[in-house]
Amino acid sequence: MSTTRSTRPPRTLVHPGPSPLSQRWRAGRVLPLVAGLVALVTACPLLFVALEATQSGWDSAERLLGRPLIVTLLWHTVSLAAVVGLATLVLGFGAAWLIERTDLPAKRTWTVLAAMPLAVPEFVHGYCWVSLFPTVQGFWGAALVMTSSLYPLVFLPVAAVLRRSDASTEEVARSLGHGRAAVLWRVTLPQARPALAGGALLVTLYLLGEYGAFAMLRYTTFATAIYTQFETAFDTASASLLALVLVALALLVLLLEGRTARRGGRVVREGSTARPGRPLPLGGWTRPALAAMAALVGTALGVPVYALGYWLVRGSSTTLPSASIWALTATTLGYALTAAAVATAAAVPVALYAWRRDTRLARALERTAYLTRALPGIAVALAVVFFAIRYAQPLYQQPPLLVVGYAVLFFPLALTAVRSSLAQVPHGVEDVARSLGTAPLSVLRRVTLPLILPGLGAAFAMVALTASTELTATLLLAPTGTDTLATQFWTYTTGLAWGAAAPYAAVMTALSVPAVLLLTRRTLGGTRIPREATR
Amino acid sequence: MSGLTVTDLHARHGHSAVLDGLDLTVGDGQLACVLGPSGCGKSTLLRVVAGFHPAASGTVTVGDRVLDDGRRRVAAERRRVGYLPQDGALFPHLTVAANIGFGLPRAARAERAERVAEMLDLVGLVGLGDRHPHQLSGGQQQRVALARALAPRPELLLLDEPFSALDAALRIDLRVEVAAALRQAGATAILVTHDVDEALAFADRIAVMRGGRIAQAGTPDELFHRPADAKVAQALGEANLVPADLDGRTASTALGTLPLAGEPAENGAGQVLLRPRQLRLAPVEEPGSGLLVQVVGSQFRGHDHRVELSADADSGLPNRLVAYTDASPPAPGSAVRLTATGPAHALSGSAGESAGAPTVYVSASSSR
Numbered sequence: 028m029s030t031t032r033s034t035r036p037p038r039t040l041v042h043p044g045p046s047p048l049s050q051r052w053r054a055g056r057v058l059p060l061v062a063g064l065v066a067l068v069t070a071c072p073l074l075f076v077a078l079e080a081t082q083s084g085w086d087s088a089e090r091l092l093g094r095p096l097i098v099t100l101l102w103h104t105v106s107l108a109a110v111v112g113l114a115t116l117v118l119g120f121g122a123a124w125l126i127e128r129t130d131l132p133a134k135r136t137w138t139v140l141a142a143m144p145l146a147v148p149e150f151v152h153g154y155c156w157v158s159l160f161p162t163v164q165g166f167w168g169a170a171l172v173m174t175s176s177l178y179p180l181v182f183l184p185v186a187a188v189l190r191r192s193d194a195s196t197e198e199v200a201r202s203l204g205h206g207r208a209a210v211l212w213r214v215t216l217p218q219a220r221p222a223l224a225g226g227a228l229l230v231t232l233y234l235l236g237e238y239g240a241f242a243m244l245r246y247t248t249f250a251t252a253i254y255t256q257f258e259t260a261f262d263t264a265s266a267s268l269l270a271l272v273l274v275a276l277a278l279l280v281l282l283l284e285g286r287t288a289r290r291g292g293r294v295v296r297e298g299s300t301a302r303p304g305r306p307l308p309l310g311g312w313t314r315p316a317l318a319a320m321a322a323l324v325g326t327a328l329g330v331p332v333y334a335l336g337y338w339l340v341r342g343s344s345t346t347l348p349s350a351s352i353w354a355l356t357a358t359t360l361g362y363a364l365t366a367a368a369v370a371t372a373a374a375v376p377v378a379l380y381a382w383r384r385d386t387r388l389a390r391a392l393e394r395t396a397y398l399t400r401a402l403p404g405i406a407v408a409l410a411v412v413f414f415a416i417r418y419a420q421p422l423y424q425q426p427p428l429l430v431v432g433y434a435v436l437f438f439p440l441a442l443t444a445v446r447s448s449l450a451q452v453p454h455g456v457e458d459v460a461r462s463l464g465t466a467p468l469s470v471l472r473r474v475t476l477p478l479i480l481p482g483l484g485a486a487f488a489m490v491a492l493t494a495s496t497e498l499t500a501t502l503l504l505a506p507t508g509t510d511t512l513a514t515q516f517w518t519y520t521t522g523l524a525w526g527a528a529a530p531y532a533a534v535m536t537a538l539s540v541p542a543v544l545l546l547t548r549r550t551l552g553g554t555r556i557p558r559e560a561t562r
Numbered sequence: 563m564s565g566l567t568v569t570d571l572h573a574r575h576g577h578s579a580v581l582d583g584l585d586l587t588v589g590d591g592q593l594a595c596v597l598g599p600s601g602c603g604k605s606t607l608l609r610v611v612a613g614f615h616p617a618a619s620g621t622v623t624v625g626d627r628v629l630d631d632g633r634r635r636v637a638a639e640r641r642r643v644g645y646l647p648q649d650g651a652l653f654p655h656l657t658v659a660a661n662i663g664f665g666l667p668r669a670a671r672a673e674r675a676e677r678v679a680e681m682l683d684l685v686g687l688v689g690l691g692d693r694h695p696h697q698l699s700g701g702q703q704q705r706v707a708l709a710r711a712l713a714p715r716p717e718l719l720l721l722d723e724p725f726s727a728l729d730a731a732l733r734i735d736l737r738v739e740v741a742a743a744l745r746q747a748g749a750t751a752i753l754v755t756h757d758v759d760e761a762l763a764f765a766d767r768i769a770v771m772r773g774g775r776i777a778q779a780g781t782p783d784e785l786f787h788r789p790a791d792a793k794v795a796q797a798l799g800e801a802n803l804v805p806a807d808l809d810g811r812t813a814s815t816a817l818g819t820l821p822l823a824g825e826p827a828e829n830g831a832g833q834v835l836l837r838p839r840q841l842r843l844a845p846v847e848e849p850g851s852g853l854l855v856q857v858v859g860s861q862f863r864g865h866d867h868r869v870e871l872s873a874d875a876d877s878g879l880p881n882r883l884v885a886y887t888d889a890s891p892p893a894p895g896s897a898v899r900l901t902a903t904g905p906a907h908a909l910s911g912s913a914g915e916s917a918g919a920p921t922v923y924v925s926a927s928s929s930r
Contacts (some may be wrong), residue, residue, distance in 0.1 A: 453649060453651050453652070453654065454647075454649065454651065455647040455648075455649070455651035456651045456652075456653055458609075458612070458614050458638070458645060458647070458651070459645055459646075459647065459651045459707075459710075459711075460653070460664065461613070461614075461637075461638040461639045462612055462613070462638055462639070462641070462643060462644055462645035462711070462716075462720075463639075463644070463664050463665025463710070463711070463713075463714060464639050464640070464642070464665050464714055465639050465664070465665070466637075466639050467639075473664075474653055474655075477655045478653075478654065478655055
């Protein structure tokens with residue numbers, strides 16, 4: 028090998044194949060374009076809500092925002108968020124700590140049971156409590172129902188962090204002379220802080236966006252006020268103003284979460300190098316711990332299951348054309364599956380781009396796409412409605428609009444699933460495949476897509492199952508005359524036909540069970556032995 | 563197969579220049595090694611040659627095909643340049659046979675199966691074609707990755723620290739095997755590594771890289787015994803850099819007058835390289851010449867002893883010298899008589915330049 032600086036550049040460019048030197052990665056430009064387009068579409072709701080709100084003009088805006096209604100709504104929303112947030116943090120962390128750090132018996136069963144309340148949609152939770160105990164309503168009713176239905180959102184990520192983090196930090200703290208309580212407070216809790224903050228964020232966002240449960244519990248929040256303004260008063264300007272305030276609240280929460288999470292320590296070692304510690308022996312505390320878990324699961328899962336069973340048995344006397352429920356299930360699934368296909372297909376380019384290029388643009392695109400997650404469902408639905416009314420009148424109250432609404436609403440779910448499956452793909456396989464003479468599209472078809480197929484499946488399933496139990500956006504976007512399980516259920520419950528509503532609630536819950544199992548397995552890592560371990 | 567010529571290559575990551583006017587030539591059928599510390603740009607060099615990273619300017623030529631001239635470039639899949647990354651990057655969803663056959667034309671089934679069998683034989687994995695990557699050991703995975711890269715008969719094969727993820731014993735075995743397999747296949751290959759032993763064991767030619775350029779290129783022997791400067795000398799192994807008065811063919815040092823190797827050096831004050839093997843220790847009471855130095859410490863390494871020595875400050879020697887001896891050295895603190903044998907090699911750069919001095923870039927062409 029000699030290094031020569033003076034070699035003259037060759038005069039002719041000799042080409043190897045039919046196509047000459049490619050013009051600067053032609054294929055490399057399509058992906059960012061598509062990814063950017065998708066991010067733009069998912070960012071649209073925010074734009075439309077703002078646009079619509081400005082239509083009302085300053086005068087009416089001032090009038091509306093200056094009314095005591097806003098203060099009431101703010102107080103209702105913030106106080107409920109504070110109480111439910113605190114309660115879910117305590118319950119979620121407590122349950123996760125008992126299961127992951129102590130020798131509590133039957134851990135696997137408790138894990139599944141503790142996560143399962145997520146399978147019951149919030150408005151079905153509300154229905155179950157209200158139909159059994161008519162006194163459950165107002166602030167404390169809402170706090171009880173929302174806490175028992177949302178605490179798994181804290182439980183799951185905290186359990187995941189506790190499971191993955193290395194126990195040696197806790198052991199070192201013990202060796203430095205700290206007692207168990209001090210270790211819990213000074214080591215375990217700070218380690219779980221990002222997960223706690225993330226969980227609290229999700230709880231708050233769900234609270235902000237929830238309509239059905241609050242309507243049922245007769246508790247006024249932004250979401251119920253927006254819905255009332257839009258559906259009964261046909262006051263789109265007021266509705267979008269309120270939605271804008273709601274979006275601002277959501278973004279504020281997102282900002283707060285970002286600060287808290289960043290202050291928390293990162294887990295230094297996780298995954299395969301982490302070593303689980305010896306579980307803390309509960310000793311005489313085993314019975315109280317079991318009783319606490321039973322009380323939690325009994326309240327959050329037992330009550331809904333009992334209520335559904337009760338009304339299914341009671342309601343069978345009321346005449347119910349059993350054919351209609353299957354037809355509705357089919358309609359619901361049709362919409363949900365289509366939306367899932369659209370959302371998953373849209374998630375692939377964004378995830379791929381962010382995975383391949385760790386550039387500022389790629390990160391920004393991905394973050395924009397995640398931003399929708401912070402938008403309350405009702406705001407997204409409203410934005411889609413405005414878009415249709417203004418720019419796509421023929422689409423208004425047509426099936427494609429509902430599909431688009433679902434796809435935009437649940438895009439972040441799909442993106443998360445696709446992204447995490449891409450993270451499992453060994454680095455460099457795409458490069459190697461290309462060096463073996465495979466064109467970019469073939470690489471996608473022969474290597475990348477087969478490798479992320481499980482992730483695509485997970486994304487598809489999560490979106491489909493979540494969309495099939497969606498109520499708020501469906502009420503706003505469903506074509507005239509079309510009912511889904513959720514809207515039919517809603518019609519019955521608003522007429523206080525508890526028995527008639529039960530089968531729909533039961534089907535929706537049953538549809539959600541696989542989604543929750545999937546989520547639990549994905550969050551906690553399941554039982555699969557990591558690939559490295561078999562090497 | 564044909565050789566690689568890289569001329570005045572520049573490449574950037576964002577705004578920072580990673581390759582800064584790099585020149586490199588690898589002859590047809592040669593196994594070359596690019597040796598350099600992490601962060602010197604050696605992986606980027608491979609990625610530019612493979613077509614995964616664009617060159618900012620300069621040319622990359624394989625045989626008579628220009629692959630990249632800074633403006634237009636051949637797509638990675640049309641280059642016929644094989645690539646073997648650090649972790650092998652096997653396709654986890656495909657069997658070993660399908661991995662190896664990935665780059666072969668899909669239409670010609672029979673020929674494909676034949677070539678896969680041939681490759682399995684070459685890397686010594688006959689009978690494992692139906693396994694999946696996760697059922698193989700780390701060494702076997704790397705062998706499959708090599709077979710996969712060689713199967714389509716690339717004109718050039720790039721190996722990016724392919725042995726670094728393996729444990730020490732396996733690493734030594736595998737690099738010998740891989741070098742043998744590459745020679746058997748007649749491949750032109752470039753191995754990138756930061757491990758000197760690997761470079762010396764593997765390559766016909768070594769290029770020492772630093773700061774986005776090739777500091778010096780040559781045969782392992784040339785680089786080891788006749789490095790262009792102190793840094794190259796240290797990159798190839800432990801080096802004693804001894805100040806000397808150069809006088810055409812001899813060098814007078816504190817350890818005596820030594821013949822100079824190679825071409826006559828410039829006269830005047832300079833610096834010579836003495837490898838640890840060139841230093842001899844003798845008991846103080848033994849008659850003869852030699853400088854008195856102190857033993858600071860020693861390590862027994864199985865095949866020899868590595869001895870650290872310190873000389874008086876006024877002797878003009880660096881404050882730490884290293885010698886390798888076959889006999890057991892005296893205890894730390896005792897004095898020994900130190901002599902040097904064999905020809906010394908004069909390094910360019912001013913006298914007294916120590917290891918910590920700023921890097922002097924030597925024009926690469928001066929090495930030949």
